[in-house]
């Protein structure tokens with residue numbers, strides 16, 4: 539097992555070339571946010587924006603439109619019932635699905651549409667309810683994405699893998715991952731106070747930063763957005779995923795130097811400054 543340390547940040551975060559534009563930093567679509575959980579997809583989108591994705595769109599319940607735009611006018615909106623969503627899905631570099639999605643029949647249909655239309659040049663980040671839906675129906679397991687990143691907390695992983703939390707050992711987690719995703723290129727980010735990362739090529743990593751001030755609703759939604767932002771601009775490979783995990787909890791540690799509780803939106807707020815620091819070091 540390898541530790542994820544600050545070295546991954548200097549490796550991944552590069553100074554931007556002058557001759558570049560938004561199209562060079564990735565197109566990302568985030569799908570989620572029902573009538574009750576709009577905050578989840580708004581926090582994920584804010585994290586994708588602040589971690590540097592070039593163009594960000596959100597497909598959500600229309601009740602969330604005003605809040606989304608009041609908070610982040612940089613982010614584009616599409617009603618998640620709009621027929622054009624299918625077209626948009628095919629044009630994305632990265633799709634993050636699940637924060638606040640819910641698990642009703644509409645959410646199921648959304649996952650099915652996504653899974654049938656994703657292609658090998660795209661990265662799919664599946665979080666929260668997207669994982670719960672897959673746990674309920676194996677037909678929703680995507681087969682054709684270039685990279686699939688799963689970001690369950692321990693209970694979501696229990697639902698998906700059938701491994702109860704006390705039995706979630708490294709070897710059990712790796713073999714479950716390969717059983718559920720036998721042919722796909724997958725990274726499992728199993729979140730906890732010490733997040734472990736597993737790959738379909740048998741690598742295991744452990745995160746070395748983070749603190750209990752981060753035990754706040756929306757913290758995982760924010761991580762899903764950062765992973766999306768990093769894979770959109772730095773590529774759909776392992777290192778950008780590891781860097782996103784480390785940066786998320788490093789930001790949490792910086793905030794915890796002064797704050798008892800770490801607000802997920804505060805993490806997003808300091809990402810540009812932290813990224814600038816590591817880009818200049820590399």
Ligand SMILES: NC(=O)C1=CN([C@@H]2O[C@H](COP(=O)(O)OP(=O)(O)OC[C@H]3O[C@@H](n4cnc5c(N)ncnc54)[C@H](OP(=O)(O)O)[C@@H]3O)[C@@H](O)[C@H]2O)[C@@H](O)CC1
Pocket residue numbers: 574575576577578579636637638639640666667691692693694729730755756757758759
């Ligand atoms: N502002 C918003 O809109 C927000 C919306 N959100 C959205 O809410 C939806 C539901 O997601 P969820 O994660 O809240 O619920 P669920 O999947 O049932 O998990 C909770 C159960 O798991 C257990 N548990 C055990 N280990 C655990 C661990 N390490 N980490 C966490 N839980 C652990 C835990 O145990 P207990 O608390 O009972 O000890 C409990 O029984 C989803 O769409 C999400 O995106 C949230 O993101 C918040 C902000």
Ligand SMILES: Nc1ncnc2c1ncn2[C@@H]1O[C@H](COP(=O)(O)OP(=O)(O)O)[C@@H](O)[C@H]1O
Pocket residue numbers: 666690691729730731732733747748749750751752753754755756757758759760761
């Ligand atoms: N005690 C802790 N120490 C370090 N990190 C934590 C701690 N508690 C939670 N986290 C982090 O917060 C995030 C929680 O994710 P999740 O449960 O999906 O949140 P939500 O669904 O509310 O957005 C994970 O990245 C996890 O590693």
Ligand SMILES: [Mg+2]
Pocket residue numbers: 665666691758759
């Ligand atoms: Mg979550």
